[in-house]
């Protein structure tokens with residue numbers, strides 16, 4: 135039985151689906167609070183720098199690799215390395231990382247879904263800030279409720295991936311992404327009218343380099359990687375659905391621009407609200423679930439704003455998790471003789487099982503001593519392992535594969551197909567071969583503790 139490898143029906147479909155993978159909770163939830171914790175403007179500038187200098191070459195590299203091989207990550211590395219089991223191992227690392235990220239990311243996405251329903255119920259009415267915080271804690275520590283929303287979110291995700299690249303992913307991305315842009319713009323217009331807007335602009339754009347240290351430099355690099363979804367074979371998979379006439383450097387750059395734009399607009403939407411009500415911008419991960427509802431409660435049209443905001447988070451999470459599930463499914467289809475529907479159901483069940491300890495992390499009923507042993511609860515452990523280790527490591531290996539393992543004519547030629555800017559191929563390849571591995575190598579060395587680059591900044 136020959137397998138049919140689907141392709142995007144249109145450029146718009148590809149852009150919506152791939153931007154959908156990139157734009158997610160990373161841009162809307164993580165970026166504002168991490169920028170807030172790292173002093174604002176200077177961090178934002180670094181994030182922009184790393185996105186375009188480090189993240190974008192890898193992003194383009196993954197697209198080039200996928201379109202050339204017309205396979206998902208595992209078989210791409212295996213076949214293009216003359217069947218080396220070691221490079222196949224990189225494919226397995228990618229699939230395993232996607233499974234782990236999907237398992238905890240869907241728990242957060244489940245909270246977003248829960249907050250949509252809670253917003254429609256106006257859960258914050260009559261509650262003070264402390265009580266609103268408590269609502270989140272109650273949700274976080276309720277095993278059954280966490281499992282319910284996590285499972286429901288996975289089922290929605292499964293329903294979309296089930297229908298395939300065109301009818302599922304592309305179709306839904308073309309609906310969800312415009313919905314996301316419109317909701318974000320509506321909230322942004324509201325933020326424009328708030329007294330804290332100019333303070334938010336200054337906080338986001340005026341750099342104060344004294345607030346930077348080595349760890350914020352590394353955070354900015356990690357943020358750039360996470361938000362472009364690179365280092366996991368996802369962009370390889372989405373690249374394999376591209377047509378040869380598509381312009382990879384142009385489309386890749388456009389998607390990177392869209393991603394940073396959404397991150398910036400979301401910071402400029404959240405910070406004016408935070409500043410107008412005198413909250414600290416470095417409130418941490420609870421910013422969205424614990425702080426913003428306090429503010430929504432005080433605003434006119436609160437039900438509308440709050441429901442819109444959490445729906446926005448839900449849409450953004452969904453288009454990102456689709457890409458994670460699709461990558462697992464696509465690899466399974468390449469490896470095993472099975473139907474897409476069967477692969478999707480198996481991958482979803484597997485994700486649910488792997489995610490159960492994350493969904494139950496707040497209630498401590500599954501591994502009550504996990505935190506005492508590992509220093510972080512199960513959810514935080516998986517989050518940390520994937521974002522700080524597996525993604526940078528996957529990113530480093532894919533650049534080494536493209537820059538050093540493959541015959542360099544392959545990436546150079548594939549880059550040039552469908553574009554008039556072939557002259558950019560060589561500078562891009564130079565970045566991939568030298569600059570990116572060194573920069574990512576630095577993050578990994580810092581994480582291992584072999585050398586603390588913070589010492590270089592201290593006199």
Ligand code: PFF
Nearest residue numbers: 156158159160161361363454
């Ligand atoms: N890029 C997504 C975000 O910023 O939320 C998160 C993500 C999706 C990371 C898919 C990794 C990934 F493979």
